Amino acid sequence: MDLTPLQEAVASARTVVAVGARTQWRIGEPVAPDAAVVRAPAGVVRHEPADMTVTVGAGTPFGDLDRVLAAAGQECPLDPADPRATVGGVLAAGLSGLRRLRLGPLRDLVLEVRVVLGDGRVVKGGGPTVKNVTGYDLPRLYVGSLGTLGVLAQVTLRCRPRPTVSRWCRAPEPPPAGTRPSAVLWDGERVQVCFEGVRADVDAQCRGLPEIDGPVLPAGAHRGRISVPPGAVRPLAASLAALRGLRWCAQLGVGTVHVATDDVPALVAAREAAHAHGGWLLCEQGAPGLPAFGRPLPNAALMRRVKDAFDPDGKFAPGRLPLAGAPAAGARA
Amino acid sequence: MLGTANATAEPLELALYARDAGVAEGHAVAVCWPATGAQLAAAVRVARAHGRPFVVRGSGTGLAGGATPLGDPVVIVTTRLDRILEVDARSRVAWVEPGVLNLDLSRAVRHLGLHYAPDPSSQQACTIGGNVGTNAGGPHCLAYGVTSAHVLAVEVVLPDGEVALLGGLAPDEPGYDLRGCFVGSEGTMGAATRIAVRLTPDPPEVATMLCAFASVEDAAATVSETIASGVLPAALEMMDAPITRAVEDFVGAGYPRDAQAVLLVEVDGLPAGVAEQAAQVEAIARAHGATAVRTAADEAERALLWKGRKSAFGAIARIAPDYYLHDAVVPRTRLVEVLGEIARIAAAHRLLVMNVFHAGDGNLHPLIVFDGREPGTWQRVRAAGTAILEACLDAGGVLTGEHGVGVEKRDLMPRLFGPDDLDAQARLRDAFDPDGAANPMKVLPRGSRCGELQRVPEGTWI
Amino acid sequence: MSGPLRLDPDGLVACVACGLCLPHCPTYRVTGREIASPRGRIAAMRAVEAGAAPADDAFVRAIDECIQCRGCEAACPSGVPFGHLVEATRAALGPVGPWWRRAAEAVALRLLAPRHTLLVAATWVLLAAQRLRLVPARLGLPRLRAASLRPLDLPAGGSPDAWLFPGCVMDAWMRDTHRAAARVIRATGAVVARPGAGADCCGALHLHTGRIALARRLAARVVRSMPGDAPVVVDSAGCGAVMKDYGRLLGTPEAGAFAARVHDFSEWLATRPPPPVARTGRTVVVQDPCHLRHVQRAHGAVRSVLRDAYEIVETDDDGLCCGAGGLYAATRPALASAVRDRKVAAIGRAAPGAVVASANPGCTMHLRAAGLDVRHPAELLAEVLDG
Known part of the structure; x- marks a missing residue:
């Protein structure tokens, strides 16, 4: 995959922001408006079905990747809400999908990254094999870095067998121990649960439960994602239930709670509840002017040093991630 | 703070901390055994105040020299930090101190129907802290992922003596994944004092199968086709004939002594899926000429089969007194070809190489067995080892799948990474440890960064 | 290439330092120190044997702190004969520890254990001292009972179906266990006897403290005390373990044949109806x-x-x-x-x-x-x- 145009675009700009499909553009603080927009290349570079790995340009829409993998009976559970989202965008935002309960977080899917740094150099981190501890874990560092450490240009991802059956059901309560749901969503009243696997196992787990087309998540002009320790979901839910105009749905066993509302104050109140239960509320949509994170990031000084190590000139996505200290512009040659 | 009883510079004790289970030797100027996180942090600060680097180690079962003390450091041993601090069965999280033994944790939560999934072969002896350092793997990491997939948060003493909590129990901590950076950093970014790990529910159903083959090629082809067919076993291990016999001598688990290769395959999950996958594996194995396929009848038989597999490296001493064990990963589609190449290299160097490895994820462990007392053997062993690694890299592989780079593979890093890649990694490490005080001279070769100078002490050999 | 400890070089070299023994070592488990572990002790033995380190106080302490439980041996995939290495090292070092300990060991092992009547007499003295509250509780000695010390109701010698080996301390302090064992053996229909003269002590404690010559003399007497081919039933695991190793200790075919007749009480019982x-x-x-x-x-x-x-x-x-x-x-x-x-x-x-x-x-x-x-x-x- 030819990365030269991207390298040149990055090297020649003063500040840069990598853009995908802008489906999660609200994540993080707004980027300085004068940053030059760059896009990573799209396309599947290599799919090794027998090795269950796939290498793609970071600009590849998830839907395109999914079609290629589906043809080989495989999948890569990036699970963005919108299939137009690019692979690079999903990884940079770092927010895992609904099936995290069974399939794990996004960061565990990335095997190798190729990243364009500020001076146009391409840096490789990780490796193409499914197991690898050679050197420091740059792939994980880039997941959730919001484009502030360089431009993700190409990634190698781990695939898995696509389940023969994948079924969402409505249930009166969470599934009992001994079942293996891929997702359990709970909004205080009803439960939506996803079972996957071979037909007999899915049938057995779904017995007596009405099937639904797919999960319904709260809708509203302003949306956020709460992240709390999984054990704090139920006490948090009690607080959220008391908030007028707030709709929510929790991923049980994970600790993610999706919230939506039509008035910003309810989102602010939800954020306070999240803080009270040891977590965060990340703005995902709307809520103009509301800070993205709501409180200072932990270990901001150490994160600042990491940022400076990869982006000494403060070139990438300026403003996106509020870290302590000023960018050490020109500090390193 | 530690007291004189828990720190020493006595020559015999220092000598015993000159190495881990690998072959590289170094030298410690002092050794200490803190019993609390605060004592560990104090030990780091004392070392720094005296201008010394520090090396943190657990049980010393690492095979890449990751715990070898280079640069005359203070060695900080975590074996007394061995408390399981908290188990939350509902959230499936445990907080542990770094010196807790991997298997002790699984045992302690067994009654809750949970276990700690990463299961390195040394799991009875190795510590969770050491596992975090090397991002340890193990047979069951094929389906469940390596250590970094199971560590939620780490409280660390940074090399400047500051304490920080990296990661957290909430699923999406904002900002950079510092936890992800720390796991697998081989002690070069600081010292863990408390670790939150994910506990995994025991599978409702497990089938453990032993498949015997008349050739290594047949077994390797079975592995490739199993993966390609869409079966995702919980574990898929391979042993060749000499290893199988050595293991059988030790455990008597009924491993076939006449097979040229055996596969140990485990599938788990819900009953129908397990039955289907087990049948698929058996069909694939038989199609590739398996001479026998046996399924463990009960938990005791299953445990015995695994004990055999996990004792393999040690059992080698029954064949020859020394071994040199490598750890490389190749794409699973290249297994047959790479195993053939390894056999050719061994023959060319007049050495016996055996194979026991995590076949399902392509993680090879070519094992050269020899008697180091015979003159000239070590040179041939090193030459063959390097040739084997080169062959793995040429097949699109990487240097290490779970043992870590340590000091053993440090100088091979430029074979896999270009100067820019190494520079980026060095910058990341410097962000944590600008003075190079934490486990110096590990992971990255000299010159990874411009102007970097490192001294390798006399007598260090790798 | 034997060094000052005269250890078996093949045994010493067998350790590959994998560390799988560590969790099975009781002293490592409580101290967390390499020097209190089998791997550390072997490395120390190697260093001393190779002349790279002196057999100094630290070395002696490392060897002396080993309980000789041999849990490491069962865990060792390489088959390192750790127990034999420690026994040989202790023999090479000779009696160690403070003077009072060496003196007490000498009295117990050289004077009392080989002479069973003397040991039983000493036990009566100890019992009297206990009654007079002269024995501090912190020594952890069992509370002796006169009833337990009455003679065993077992014939000595003859040609029984099974021998019951009485041993030294056990027969002095815990004779009730022998009585129970004899009852159970008889309940299976077997005729049981105790050995004739010479079966004072199996020599285990001597072997473990490096007194190999005395251990051999005691072992030879034990072998002679139970002729024939009836099984030798031992209700003390420590004695049984050494008696099963007499073949190696004495190096004679007779001793080897005797060792093959030795069974732990439960082991023997499990073979009976x-x-x-x-x-x-x-x-x-x-x-x-x-x-x-x-x-x-x-x-x-x-x-x-x-x-x-x-x-x-x-x-x-x-x-x-x-x-x-x-x-x-x-x-x-x-x-x-x-x-x-x-x-x-x-x-x-x-x-x-x-x-x-x-x-x-x-x-x-x-x-x-x-x-x-x-x-x-x-x-x-x-x-x-x-x-």
């Missing part, structure tokens, strides 16, 4: 004496003979040593009790307050001193024999 017992439903936690589990590897038999009468509960510590170690509990009380704390905790986790079955007198005394109710499997069975 089971005696009639009443099912009690009571819970018993099995504590595996190291020399039964790691050396004789006959601990499974304890479970099979008790299973008909009791509910067996296992501990979760992989048979880690209790810290008794023959004389160890007396000579290294601090480490021994730290090791015991772990065992007591493991027993508590398994079944709090339950009776503990132990097939070794040393373990029994050591654990009783921590307040546990410990019985020999023979006693537990004798209690429930029908009729």
Whole structure:
């Protein structure tokens, strides 16, 4: 995959922001408006079905990747809400999908990254094999870095067998121990649960439960994602239930709670509840002017040093991630 | 703070901390055994105040020299930090101190129907802290992922003596994944004092199968086709004939002594899926000429089969007194070809190489067995080892799948990474440890960064 | 290439330093120190043997702190003969420790153990001293009873179906266990006898403290005391382990043939038609004496003979040593009790307050001193024999 145009675009700009499909553009603080927009290349570079790995340009829409993998009976559970989202965008935002309960977080899917740094150099981190501890874990560092450490240009991802059956059901309560749901969503009243696997196992787990087309998540002009320790979901839910105009749905066993509302104050109140239960509320949509994170990031000084190590000139996505200290512009040659 | 009883510079004790289970030797100027996180942090600060680097180690079962003390450091041993601090069965999280033994944790939560999934072969002896350092793997990491997939948060003493909590129990901590950076950093970014790990529910159903083959090629082809067919076993291990016999001598688990290769395959999950996958594996194995396929009848038989597999490296001493064990990963589609190449290299160097490895994820462990007392053997062993690694890299592989780079593979890093890649990694490490005080001279070769100078002490050999 | 310790070079080189022994070493478990581990001790032996390090105080302490439980041997995939290496090192070092300890060991091992009548006489003196409250409780000695010291109702010599080996300390302090064992043996229909003259002591304690020559003399006397080919039943796991190794210790075919006749009590019983017992439903936690589990590897038999009468509960510590170690509990009380704390905790986790079955007198005394109710499997069975 030819990365030269991207390298040149990055090297020649003063500040840069990598853009995908802008489906999660609200994540993080707004980027300085004068940053030059760059896009990573799209396309599947290599799919090794027998090795269950796939290498793609970071600009590849998830839907395109999914079609290629589906043809080989495989999948890569990036699970963005919108299939137009690019692979690079999903990884940079770092927010895992609904099936995290069974399939794990996004960061565990990335095997190798190729990243364009500020001076146009391409840096490789990780490796193409499914197991690898050679050197420091740059792939994980880039997941959730919001484009502030360089431009993700190409990634190698781990695939898995696509389940023969994948079924969402409505249930009166969470599934009992001994079942293996891929997702359990709970909004205080009803439960939506996803079972996957071979037909007999899915049938057995779904017995007596009405099937639904797919999960319904709260809708509203302003949306956020709460992240709390999984054990704090139920006490948090009690607080959220008391908030007028707030709709929510929790991923049980994970600790993610999706919230939506039509008035910003309810989102602010939800954020306070999240803080009270040891977590965060990340703005995902709307809520103009509301800070993205709501409180200072932990270990901001150490994160600042990491940022400076990869982006000494403060070139990438300026403003996106509020870290302590000023960018050490020109500090390193 | 530690007291004189828990720190020493006595020559015999220092000598015993000159190495881990690998072959590289170094030298410690002092050794200490803190019993609390605060004592560990104090030990780091004392070392720094005296201008010394520090090396943190657990049980010393690492095979890449990751715990070898280079640069005359203070060695900080975590074996007394061995408390399981908290188990939350509902959230499936445990907080542990770094010196807790991997298997002790699984045992302690067994009654809750949970276990700690990463299961390195040394799991009875190795510590969770050491596992975090090397991002340890193990047979069951094929389906469940390596250590970094199971560590939620780490409280660390940074090399400047500051304490920080990296990661957290909430699923999406904002900002950079510092936890992800720390796991697998081989002690070069600081010292863990408390670790939150994910506990995994025991599978409702497990089938453990032993498949015997008349050739290594047949077994390797079975592995490739199993993966390609869409079966995702919980574990898929391979042993060749000499290893199988050595293991059988030790455990008597009924491993076939006449097979040229055996596969140990485990599938788990819900009953129908397990039955289907087990049948698929058996069909694939038989199609590739398996001479026998046996399924463990009960938990005791299953445990015995695994004990055999996990004792393999040690059992080698029954064949020859020394071994040199490598750890490389190749794409699973290249297994047959790479195993053939390894056999050719061994023959060319007049050495016996055996194979026991995590076949399902392509993680090879070519094992050269020899008697180091015979003159000239070590040179041939090193030459063959390097040739084997080169062959793995040429097949699109990487240097290490779970043992870590340590000091053993440090100088091979430029074979896999270009100067820019190494520079980026060095910058990341410097962000944590600008003075190079934490486990110096590990992971990255000299010159990874411009102007970097490192001294390798006399007598260090790798 | 033998060095100052005159160790078997193949045994020494067999260790590949993998560390799988570490969690099975009781002294490593409580100290966390490499020097208190099998791997560390072997590395130290190698260094001394190669002339790279002196056999200084630190080395002597490292070797002396080993309980010789041999848990590491059972865990060692490389088959390192650790027990033999430590025995040989101790023999090369000679008696070690403070003067009072060397003196006490000399009295116990050179004077009393080889002369059983003298040991029994000394036991009467000790019993009297206990009654007069002259023996400090911290020594952890069992409370002796005059009734227990009455003579064993067993014929000496002859040609029995099975010999019951009485041993030294056990026969002086825990003769009730022999009585129970004899009852159970008879209940299987076998004729049992005790050996004739010479079976004063098996030599285990001597061997473990490096007194190999004396151990050999005692062993030769034991072999002569039980002629014929009847099985030799031993109800002390520590004695049984050494007696099974007489072939190597004495290096004669006779000794080898004798060793093959040696069986632990439970091991022998498991080969017999089971005696009639009443099912009690009571819970018993099995504590595996190291020399039964790691050396004789006959601990499974304890479970099979008790299973008909009791509910067996296992501990979760992989048979880690209790810290008794023959004389160890007396000579290294601090480490021994730290090791015991772990065992007591493991027993508590398994079944709090339950009776503990132990097939070794040393373990029994050591654990009783921590307040546990410990019985020999023979006693537990004798209690429930029908009729």
